Amino acid sequence: MKLKHIVSNLLLLCLISLVGCSTESFQDEDISLQNLHEGDLMFVVKETSNPITDATQGINGLKIDHVAIFHHTDSADYALEAYGKAVSLTPLTKFLDRTKGKEGKPLIAVGRVIVDCDMATSMNRALSYLGRPYDHFYMPDDKEIYCSELVQKSFVDHHGLPVFPTIPMSFHDKDGKILDAWVHFYAFYHREIPEGEPGTNPGQLSRDKAVKVAYDFEAPTAN
Numbered sequence: 001m002k003l004k005h006i007v008s009n010l011l012l013l014c015l016i017s018l019v020g021c022s023t024e025s026f027q028d029e030d031i032s033l034q035n036l037h038e039g040d041l042m043f044v045v046k047e048t049s050n051p052i053t054d055a056t057q058g059i060n061g062l063k064i065d066h067v068a069i070f071h072h073t074d075s076a077d078y079a080l081e082a083y084g085k086a087v088s089l090t091p092l093t094k095f096l097d098r099t100k101g102k103e104g105k106p107l108i109a110v111g112r113v114i115v116d117c118d119m120a121t122s123m124n125r126a127l128s129y130l131g132r133p134y135d136h137f138y139m140p141d142d143k144e145i146y147c148s149e150l151v152q153k154s155f156v157d158h159h160g161l162p163v164f165p166t167i168p169m170s171f172h173d174k175d176g177k178i179l180d181a182w183v184h185f186y187a188f189y190h191r192e193i194p195e196g197e198p199g200t201n202p203g204q205l206s207r208d209k210a211v212k213v214a215y216d217f218e219a220p221t222a223n
Contacts (some may be wrong), residue, residue, distance in 0.1 A: 041111035
């Protein structure tokens with residue numbers, strides 16, 4: 001019995017050691033545009049503020065107003081994104097050209113999920129939204145979908161649970177006042193502002209503990 005107990009403990013220690021090493025090596029891998037992995041998140045950083053960045057907060061104070069998912073196929077690389085009219089696959093080169101800053105460099109912060117994630121299932125879920133109309137009003141239903149909502153609704157762990165939680169939607173400034181831009185926008189379309197409704201935003205995703213983010217540009221300082 002003692003021998004069996006010792007062997008059992010040794011096996012457990014080996015398993016813990018292997019898991020610890022694999023997790024550490026995974027987190028220490030190069031995270032960059034030059035080393036994108038399937039399912040990496042590409043956060044678009046702006047050089048100037050806009051209504052989205054004024055109402056949300058990106059990692060390290062970055063002005064993040066969009067997020068796309070990296071998708072690799074045998075023939076090409078893509079940004080899977082809810083953008084423009086619908087969820088679509090944008091050729092990666094076109095996506096990077098669209099996100100260049102004043103110095104001609106793509107302002108992309110790359111995020112890699114570092115917690116339990118069933119990436120195959122998550123990507124299949126994300127791809128299933130292709131063609132879904134873009135949600136310009138950021139509503140919590142699934143009839144239309146916006147950029148960070150695509151990520152939040154798609155990424156699941158191996159138990160089928162969401163990797164990213166929803167948060168109360170924010171359309172207000174740091175003082176709690178709803179920004180005039182959003183007041184005018186929703187009034188023009190005769191819509192209620194979904195302040196406080198369950199949702200997500202790209203800045204919040206960049207700060208989530210489930211993601212490790214890296215970027216190789218100097219953070220824009222312009223207001």
